[in-house]
Amino acid sequence: MFIKERLFTPGPVPLPPQVIKALGQQIIHHRTPEFTEIFLNTRKNFQKLLKTDRDVLIFASSGSGAMEASVLNFFKKGDMVLIINAGKFGQRWKELASTFELKIVDYEITWGKTYDKDRIIEIIGEFPNLKGIFVQHSETSTTTLHDIKFLAEVKNKLDDCILVVDGITSVGVYEVYPDELGIDVLVTGSQKALMLPPGLSILYYSSKAEERLSSSNIPKYYFDVKKEAKKQINGQTAFTPAINLILGLNESLKLILEEGVPKLAERHRILAEMTREAVKEIGLKLLSKSPANSATGVLTPEGLNADDLRKELLKLGFRVAGGQDHLKGKIIRIAHMGYFDFMDVIQVISALEIALYRMGYNVEIGKGVKKAQEILIEKIKTD
Amino acid sequence: MFIKERLFTPGPVPLPPQVIKALGQQIIHHRTPEFTEIFLNTRKNFQKLLKTDRDVLIFASSGSGAMEASVLNFFKKGDMVLIINAGKFGQRWKELASTFELKIVDYEITWGKTYDKDRIIEIIGEFPNLKGIFVQHSETSTTTLHDIKFLAEVKNKLDDCILVVDGITSVGVYEVYPDELGIDVLVTGSQKALMLPPGLSILYYSSKAEERLSSSNIPKYYFDVKKEAKKQINGQTAFTPAINLILGLNESLKLILEEGVPKLAERHRILAEMTREAVKEIGLKLLSKSPANSATGVLTPEGLNADDLRKELLKLGFRVAGGQDHLKGKIIRIAHMGYFDFMDVIQVISALEIALYRMGYNVEIGKGVKKAQEILIEKIKTD
Numbered sequence: 001m002f003i004k005e006r007l008f009t010p011g012p013v014p015l016p017p018q019v020i021k022a023l024g025q026q027i028i029h030h031r032t033p034e035f036t037e038i039f040l041n042t043r044k045n046f047q048k049l050l051k052t053d054r055d056v057l058i059f060a061s062s063g064s065g066a067m068e069a070s071v072l073n074f075f076k077k078g079d080m081v082l083i084i085n086a087g088k089f090g091q092r093w094k095e096l097a098s099t100f101e102l103k104i105v106d107y108e109i110t111w112g113k114t115y116d117k118d119r120i121i122e123i124i125g126e127f128p129n130l131k132g133i134f135v136q137h138s139e140t141s142t143t144t145l146h147d148i149k150f151l152a153e154v155k156n157k158l159d160d161c162i163l164v165v166d167g168i169t170s171v172g173v174y175e176v177y178p179d180e181l182g183i184d185v186l187v188t189g190s191q192k193a194l195m196l197p198p199g200l201s202i203l204y205y206s207s208k209a210e211e212r213l214s215s216s217n218i219p220k221y222y223f224d225v226k227k228e229a230k231k232q233i234n235g236q237t238a239f240t241p242a243i244n245l246i247l248g249l250n251e252s253l254k255l256i257l258e259e260g261v262p263k264l265a266e267r268h269r270i271l272a273e274m275t276r277e278a279v280k281e282i283g284l285k286l287l288s289k290s291p292a293n294s295a296t297g298v299l300t301p302e303g304l305n306a307d308d309l310r311k312e313l314l315k316l317g318f319r320v321a322g323g324q325d326h327l328k329g330k331i332i333r334i335a336h337m338g339y340f341d342f343m344d345v346i347q348v349i350s351a352l353e354i355a356l357y358r359m360g361y362n363v364e365i366g367k368g369v370k371k372a373q374e375i376l377i378e379k380i381k382t383d
Numbered sequence: 384m385f386i387k388e389r390l391f392t393p394g395p396v397p398l399p400p401q402v403i404k405a406l407g408q409q410i411i412h413h414r415t416p417e418f419t420e421i422f423l424n425t426r427k428n429f430q431k432l433l434k435t436d437r438d439v440l441i442f443a444s445s446g447s448g449a450m451e452a453s454v455l456n457f458f459k460k461g462d463m464v465l466i467i468n469a470g471k472f473g474q475r476w477k478e479l480a481s482t483f484e485l486k487i488v489d490y491e492i493t494w495g496k497t498y499d500k501d502r503i504i505e506i507i508g509e510f511p512n513l514k515g516i517f518v519q520h521s522e523t524s525t526t527t528l529h530d531i532k533f534l535a536e537v538k539n540k541l542d543d544c545i546l547v548v549d550g551i552t553s554v555g556v557y558e559v560y561p562d563e564l565g566i567d568v569l570v571t572g573s574q575k576a577l578m579l580p581p582g583l584s585i586l587y588y589s590s591k592a593e594e595r596l597s598s599s600n601i602p603k604y605y606f607d608v609k610k611e612a613k614k615q616i617n618g619q620t621a622f623t624p625a626i627n628l629i630l631g632l633n634e635s636l637k638l639i640l641e642e643g644v645p646k647l648a649e650r651h652r653i654l655a656e657m658t659r660e661a662v663k664e665i666g667l668k669l670l671s672k673s674p675a676n677s678a679t680g681v682l683t684p685e686g687l688n689a690d691d692l693r694k695e696l697l698k699l700g701f702r703v704a705g706g707q708d709h710l711k712g713k714i715i716r717i718a719h720m721g722y723f724d725f726m727d728v729i730q731v732i733s734a735l736e737i738a739l740y741r742m743g744y745n746v747e748i749g750k751g752v753k754k755a756q757e758i759l760i761e762k763i764k765t766d
Contacts, residue, residue, distance in 0.1 A: 001763070002642050002650050004724045024407070259385050267385050317724065341387045341700065343730050350729045350752065354760055365760070366753030369733065373748050377737055380384070 003317035008348050010140050010169060010295040010321055010335040011191045012198060015248075019195055022251040023244050030243050036235030038250055043232065045253040049261060050186070050204055051177040057203045057228050058249070060242040063168040063189025066201035068096055069223035070134075070164050070185045074205065074212045077101040079131035082123060084115050084151075088141035088324045089166055093134040100218050105130070111142045111327060112297070114290040120154055130161045137170035141324045143297035143333055144288040145170075152182030162209050168192055169294040171202075173268045173337045175261050184209040190245060193268075193294065193337040195252045199245045268293040271336040271345055274375045278349040278368035279334075282356065287331050295321075295335040304361060305329050312355035318348055342376045386700035391731050393523050393552060393678040393704055393718040394574040395581060398631075402578055405634040406627050413626050419618030421633055426615065428636040432644060433569070433587055434560040440586045440611050441632070443625040446551040446572025449584030451479055452606035453517075453547050453568045457588065457595045460484040462514035465506060467498050467534075471524030471707045472549055476517040483601050488513070494525045494710060495680070497673040503537055513544045520553035524707045526680035526716055527671040528553075535565030545592050551575055552677040554585075556651045556720045558644050567592040573628060576651075576677065578635045578721040582628045651676040654719040654728055657758045661732040661751035662717075665739065670714050678704075678718040687744060688712050695738040701731055725759045 007014050015023070028034055039058075046056045059065050075081070081102050083094045086109035097104050105127050109115055115135075124130060133155050135146050148165060155161040162184035167176050171186070172193025178186045183206070190200035205225065213226050222239065231238045256264060272293035276286060279298050287297030300306040307322050307329050323331040334348055349368045356363045390397050398406070411417055422441075429439045442448050458464070462485050466477045469492035480487050488510050492498055498518075507513060516538050518529050531548060538544040545567035550559050554569070555576025561569045566589070573583035588608065596609050605622065614621045639647060655676035659669060662681050670680030683689040690705050690712050706714040717731055732751045739746045 002646070002724055004722075004726070006726070263385070317726065339387075341385055343387070343389070343700065343734060346733045346752075347726050347730050350733075350756055351726060354756060354763075357760060358763065365756050366749050369729075369752050369756075370749030373733055373737060373752075377740060377748070380737075380741065 001315070003315075006318050006347070008318060008320045008334050008336070010333055010337065011189075013192060013195060013335065013338045014340070015197070016195055016252065016255060016339045018251045018255060019248045022247045023197070025244070025247065027243055028247075030237070030241050035243065039232075039237075039241070039246060040235040042246055042250040042253060045250070045257060046202060048257055049171070049253060051261070052179045052204065054179065054204060054206065055229055055233065057225065057232055058237075058241070058246065059201045059203065059223065059228070060199065060239065060245075061201045061223075062198050063166075063187065063191075063201045064092065065223060066187040066189070066203045067092060067166060069203055069220075069225060070187055071096045071100050071102065072218050072220040072223050073216050073225040074162060074164070074185055074209050075100070075102055075131060076215060076217050078103060080105065080127055080129055081132040081134060082107060082127070082130050084133070084135040084146060085109060086113065086115065086142065086144060086146070087111050087136065087139040089136045089139055089168070093164075093166070097134065112144060112287045112289060114144055114146050117150055120151070124154055124158060128158060130155075130158055132162050132164055134164045134166075136166040136168075137176065138167075138173065138292040138294045140169045140295065141327070142288055143292050143295045145290050145292040148181050148183060156182065162206070162212070169292070169337060172256060172264070173292070173294045175265045178204050178206065190249060194249065195255070195338040196245060196248045199242045200249060268337060270375065270379050271340055271342065272296060274342065274345045274372040275334055275336055275349070277375055278345070278372040279352070281371040282349075282353060282363055282368040287327070294337040295333050297323075297331045297333045299331055301361065304359060306332050309355060309359065312359055313351055316351045316355060318351045320348070342379075346372055346376075384698070386698075389701050389730070391701060391703045391717050391719070393716055393720065394572075396575060396578060396718065396721045397723070398580070399578055399635065399638060399722045401634045401638060402631045405630045406580070408627070408630065410626055413620070413624050418626065422615075422620075422624070422629060423618040425629055425633040425636060428633070428640060429585060431640055432554070432636060434644070435562045435587065437562065437587060437589065438612055438616065440608065440615055441620075441624070441629065442584045442586065442606065442611070443582065443622065443628075444584045444606075445581050446549075446570065446574075446584045447475065448606060449570040449572070449586045450475060450549060452586055452603075452608060453570055454479045454483050454485065455601050455603040455606050456599050456608040457545060457547070457568055457592050458483070458485055458514060459598060459600050461486060463488065463510055463512055464515040464517060465490060465510070465513050467516070467518040467529060468492060469496065469498065469525065469527060469529070470494050470519065470522040472519045472522055472551070476549070480517065495527060495670045495672060497527055497529050500533055503534070507537055507541060511541060513538075513541055515545050515547055517547045517549075519549040520559065521550075521556065521675035521677045523552045523678065524710070525671055526675050526678045528673050528675040531564050531566065539565065545589070545595070552675070552720060555639060555647070556675070556677045558648045561587050561589065573632060576720040577632065578638070579628060579631045582625045583632060651720060653758065653762050654723055654725065655679060657725065657728045657755040658717055658719055658732070660758055661728070661755040662735070664754040665732075665736060665746055665751040670710070677720040678716050680706075680714045680716045682714055684744065687742060689715050692738060692742065695742055696734055699734045699738060701734045703731070725762075729755055729759075
């Protein structure tokens with residue numbers, strides 16, 4: 001069967017034509033005024049995306065690189081930190097903190113749920129000397145949103161605590177303005193809502209976080225924020241930058257700022273709502289009790305292996321993600337962040353219906369699509 | 384509203400990534416063994432597409448160029464020809480025949496209908512000296528299919544008559560094998576099911592047509608088949624070729640032959656069936672009494688201007704074609720030839736429903752989509 005491959009995975013994500021063009025252009029040398037100008041412009045536009053005047057650093061690494069930088073540069077060995085550990089990427093914070101000898105308060109949460117506010121208050125009562133709280137804004141492995149504002153209020157009650165947020169699947173999906181939200185360290189990566197291939201990570205840090213740079217005693221070389229910041233402020237980098245990815249980021253930021261962050265956030269809200277409501281209409285259940293707008297985790301019914309469903313979807317050209325660790329075979333994750341419009345959701349829901357039908361699941365063809373269409377019509381009405 | 388632009392027009396058509404890559408590559412010089420090799424390979428693969436050993440010429444022109452070549456090279460001034468004139472492109476045959484002083488039997492047919500066999504038999508009884516029959520295999524302006532086999536039988540009954548077929552929107556949609564079908568001259572263009580930008584036309588001619596080359600007395604220079612054939616057989620061209628379009632054609636033919644022409648024809652049959660049945664389910668009427676699989680002409684109901692509907696569809700990102708001449712404002716034409724898969728149809732039908740709803744037309748949301756999904760499910764079952 002002739003099919004087009006369509007990517008609905010939470011990274012990598014489809015690339016806009018403007019980005020593809022930028023990536024495919026002839027290389028330019030990075031130690032030139034030409035590159036410097038583009039790089040400064042890209043960084044300035046990233047500040048606009050985050051609505052901040054604070055510096056934003058770009059690393060040639062995957063998102064985990066900037067996550068590592070967050071630990072290396074803003075903490076000291078033995079610092080006590082709270083990890084909101086509610087999925088695969090919560091675990092990653094824990095692994096990083098442990099590797100670099102921080103002391104960990106591990107708040108483990110059932111996958112698919114968010115934290116409990118009372119429990120957080122208990123924890124800070126018990127550990128008033130916390131130096132940091134680590135959290136995912138959007139936990140990609142469980143497609144769950146964690147409220148950031150509350151954690152920012154909490155850390156403000158403590159003596160000397162910073163809030164470190166993994167925004168890898170939230171920047172470009174939500175209005176993530178770290179100055180307003182009270183985020184001290186914010187990390188993101190290129191291969192999600194920034195609509196780029198993997199290879200860039202981005203780091204924001206507050207003035208409160210900056211004060212810690214000189215006292216941090218964890219050895220670091222590649223992810224040295226002080227060293228990198230000194231270079232990047234002048235439009236250069238401490239190490240060879242991922243040149244064409246930066247040319248691509250320059251383009252994708254143009255697209256994002258052209259749409260405008262509030263409108264972009266509203267679009268993602270509707271993409272997510274269409275997906276969630278259609279999935280429920282089909283008769284399936286959502287994994288998350290606090291679903292994020294970046295991707296939708298869907299539990300498959302008893303007796304229907306999620307990975308078989310993914311294979312069936314792939315036959316129709318649709319690549320969605322599966323579950324990780326103990327969720328393997330139990331969920332599919334349908335991404336809708338970045339270069340997606342409403343008609344993409346219509347398509348993936350239609351494919352989901354057909355795939356389920358073919359697997360013998362009792363689905364009423366067209367029901368989910370209709371629901372998604374109706375939500376879209378409502379949205380256009382109020383536009 | 385953030386929307387992706389989606390092209391459902393009967394030319395230009397969406398380009399496959401492999402073609403875009405080929406088009407975007409650095410130019411190569413055409414008077415080189417490198418180009419010759421690619422050009423010979425492209426022509427050989429075009430012969431495979433047409434299942435023929437006969438020569439196939441490629442011109443740097445739009446499809447109308449090869450249409451002109453068909454008149455210039457295979458007729459003499461004063462030759463009597465029958466024009467199956469059932470739409471905009473039937474008219475084009477007439478204009479060409481008239482410009483180059485052929486005598487015309489103009490069989491005018493209501494737009495949206497095909498010819499009547501009895502009427503054809505009457506005509507050849509009346510004009511037994513016909514030197515040619517001109518027809519569109521698929522008349523793009525009315526999305527109508529004309530039967531070729533019958534016309535081939537008819538011309539065989541005549542003394543010295545050739546069948547000239549405009550296959551611009553049929554080659555790459557149907558199994559168009561001119562040797563088997565009895566076509567003498569077949570014309571096509573790059574910007575339709577060949578999945579390329581405009582700029583190439585292709586000409587096939589039978590041995591019967593070839594015999595006429597020396598006796599043809601119409602002045603010609605650029606579209607001189609004899610001159611061109613002598614060059615192209617050796618992998619060169621009489622005039623500068625459209626180099627990157629040929630690199631693109633080389634790629635698109637690879638895609639087409641990889642799928643295989645029978646499967647490709649079956650895909651187009653289903654794309655068309657999904658579209659037609661969904662449109663009827665929505666409550667709209669088809670323009671054509673003999674619909675082609677390349678595009679679907681849809682009559683809009685009284686009081687609903689088709690061009691307003693097109694504008695509404697464009698707001699959702701979908702560009703479809705309108706009607707020409709007296710059909711302007713009365714129809715939309717949804718193309719589904721070339722780089723389309725079944726999920727593309729699902730999408731355009733969903734958009735059509737939403738657009739109609741927004742214009743106040745009484746449409747049951749999801750009904751057409753469901754119909755298209757059901758046809759697709761049936762198709763996969765028997766695969």
